[in-house]
Amino acid sequence: MNYVIPAYRIFPLGDTALVIDYGNLVDEAVNKEVMSRFAQLKNANLPGVIEVVPAYSSLAVYYHPPEVWKKRTRAMTVYEWMKDEVGQLLAQPVANDQSTERLLTIPVCYEDEFAPDIRALSATKNISVEEIIQLHTATTYRVYMLGFLPGFSYMGEVDERISIARKPQPVNVTAGSVGIAGRQTGIYPLASPGGWQIIGRTPLKLFDVKKEEPALFKAGDKVQFISISKNEFANY
Amino acid sequence: MNLRIIKAGILDTVQDAGRYGGQDLGINPGGAMDKFAARVANILVGNDQQEAVIELHFPAAAFFFELPALISITGADFIASVNGEEVPVNQPILLSKFSILQFHGIKDGARAYLAVHGGLDVQPWLSSYSTHLRAAVGGFHGRSLQKDDEIVLKSTKDLCPLIGQKEFQVLPWKADDNWREWMEKDMLILPGNEWDRLTDISKEKLLQHPFYITTQSDRMGYRLQSDPLLSVVQEEVISSPVNFGTVQLLPDGQLIVLMADHQTAGGYPRVVHVISACHSRLAQLQPGEAIRFRITSIATAEALLLQQEQHLLQLQNACQFKLEQLLHAY
Numbered sequence: 001m002n003y004v005i006p007a008y009r010i011f012p013l014g015d016t017a018l019v020i021d022y023g024n025l026v027d028e029a030v031n032k033e034v035m036s037r038f039a040q041l042k043n044a045n046l047p048g049v050i051e052v053v054p055a056y057s058s059l060a061v062y063y064h065p066p067e068v069w070k071k072r073t074r075a076m077t078v079y080e081w082m083k084d085e086v087g088q089l090l091a092q093p094v095a096n097d098q099s100t101e102r103l104l105t106i107p108v109c110y111e112d113e114f115a116p117d118i119r120a121l122s123a124t125k126n127i128s129v130e131e132i133i134q135l136h137t138a139t140t141y142r143v144y145m146l147g148f149l150p151g152f153s154y155m156g157e158v159d160e161r162i163s164i165a166r167k168p169q170p171v172n173v174t175a176g177s178v179g180i181a182g183r184q185t186g187i188y189p190l191a192s193p194g195g196w197q198i199i200g201r202t203p204l205k206l207f208d209v210k211k212e213e214p215a216l217f218k219a220g221d222k223v224q225f226i227s228i229s230k231n232e233f234a235n236y
Numbered sequence: 237m238n239l240r241i242i243k244a245g246i247l248d249t250v251q252d253a254g255r256y257g258g259q260d261l262g263i264n265p266g267g268a269m270d271k272f273a274a275r276v277a278n279i280l281v282g283n284d285q286q287e288a289v290i291e292l293h294f295p296a297a298a299f300f301f302e303l304p305a306l307i308s309i310t311g312a313d314f315i316a317s318v319n320g321e322e323v324p325v326n327q328p329i330l331l332s333k334f335s336i337l338q339f340h341g342i343k344d345g346a347r348a349y350l351a352v353h354g355g356l357d358v359q360p361w362l363s364s365y366s367t368h369l370r371a372a373v374g375g376f377h378g379r380s381l382q383k384d385d386e387i388v389l390k391s392t393k394d395l396c397p398l399i400g401q402k403e404f405q406v407l408p409w410k411a412d413d414n415w416r417e418w419m420e421k422d423m424l425i426l427p428g429n430e431w432d433r434l435t436d437i438s439k440e441k442l443l444q445h446p447f448y449i450t451t452q453s454d455r456m457g458y459r460l461q462s463d464p465l466l467s468v469v470q471e472e473v474i475s476s477p478v479n480f481g482t483v484q485l486l487p488d489g490q491l492i493v494l495m496a497d498h499q500t501a502g503g504y505p506r507v508v509h510v511i512s513a514c515h516s517r518l519a520q521l522q523p524g525e526a527i528r529f530r531i532t533s534i535a536t537a538e539a540l541l542l543q544q545e546q547h548l549l550q551l552q553n554a555c556q557f558k559l560e561q562l563l564h565a566y
Contacts, residue, residue: 015512016512021429024474024476025474055477055501056411060477065541065542066539077538078538145475214263215261
């Protein structure tokens with residue numbers, strides 16, 4: 001198989017991190033490349049590296065410059081040294097990392113009590129609540145990245161017919177709330193201020209500090225929502 | 237032995253150098269706002285630099301020590317007293333049993349750090365003692381300190397013979413307290429990836445005008461106030477990585493500087509980054525104070541950070557030597 005290494009750019013993120021950037025876009029193939037590189041760079045154990053963090057179409061490598069100071073030659077900065085090391089790794093082809101791709105079924109109750117914004121979405125987009133539920137549960141979403149809050153998953157992409165801009169001002173959101181922002185959908189694992197339009201709530205605990213792996217989702221997961229009743233929610 | 241909180245402060249939490257390795261799950265590093273000061277506090281009392289300390293905001297908590305202890309206070313100067321008598325910052329202090337430590341006002345800075353020799357016996361979460369307030373985990377039961385909380389201290393060393401009959405004793409060695417004078421007044425910055433989104437006039441403004449820290453500033457970030465800055469492109473930034481010190485341009489043209497509790501990713505243009513060597517100074521600014529930005533090079537930023545590390549190492553060696561002498565003399 002011909003492996004073409006996608007085009008990327010490396011730039012500094014202050015003086016303690018660099019970013020590998022594949023362009024400012026939401027794209028499944030690009031995100032898969034990001035996840036493969038995340039696995040590769042995490043396992044590379046580069047000196048001075050504190051952690052590697054993937055996002056939609058870019059990933060950051062955080063490092064502690066004093067640890068790398070002696071390794072570089074005097075003519076170059078720590079950043080340039082790190083950039084070279086990372087560049088050498090990126091020049092090696094890697095297989096698409098399939099290990100993180102699981103299918104998770106997430107029960108969601110879309111009833112009014114748990115969906116403060118579903119009526120407004122229905123009115124704005126001129127679509128019935130039933131159709132919103134049907135469309136939201138019809139797609140299998142990809143978890144592109146985790147961020148914003150511990151365990152918060154950015155998933156995409158929702159049908160254009162239920163896509164809606166986030167609120168201009170954040171409001172208090174209950175843990176488990178399922179929201180839409182643009183073509184993204186996501187679930188608040190913890191109570192938090194937030195601007196996503198809330199259309200339902202899951203009874204599942206998405207972030208459990210007592211667990212060794214506290215977050216339910218991982219980037220790369222596939223997610224299927226299923227609609228449950230208030231009664232099922234209460235007895236979940 | 238216990239350290240008891242006899243009066244709650246406005247926001248006093250257990251912190252350390254931060255929690256790394258969880259950002260891919262959205263768990264932000266957190267940790268002390270002024271990590272340099274937190275490390276100095278530990279060094280002064282002979283602790284590991286990453287040991288848990290208490291970060292204090294003013295009005296700060298009041299503490300009661302059941303047994304003798306060796307403590308230090310660094311970072312902000314909140315006019316500390318032991319049993320009513322003023323004690324200095326940046327010096328180790330031996331306390332006799334039943335001592336009361338209080339703070340009386342802001343002389344300087346925004347966050348003070350209290351370290352106790354031997355450290356605090358708190359549970360780590362994901363290898364860090366830092367309090368994660370949003371997830372309610374880490375530090376002292378995942379929350380800020382309240383009246384009547386009792387923190388167990390790890391030190392088992394009997395300091396009674398050292399302190400003798402005195403109420404307290406300020407030990408004769410100190411950390412540089414002119415840390416804010418080390419560098420020029422300007423906040424040194426590096427251009428961010430979206431720097432070129434600013435119009436030429438806005439770039440000039442950013443480098444020449446003062447930016448005032450507003451009251452909408454906390455451990456997550458400082459919102460700054462100035463003439464609005466303009467962007468040449470309105471294209472949205474897909475959520476992408478940020479860092480401590482990242483300065484983002486908000487849709488209303490104002491800037492926000494990301495601090496210890498910043499989110500792991502952001503969707504606003506990253507126009508500049510405050511260099512690491514300036515983070516300590518940044519963390520000690522209060523609402524109303526002005527920031528002036530000046531561009532520097534990565535080479536300079538790295539050299540200044542290394543200088544800071546070397547300074548801490550020297551301080552650690554000196555303090556270790558003096559502490560060993562003191563502790564072995566009895």
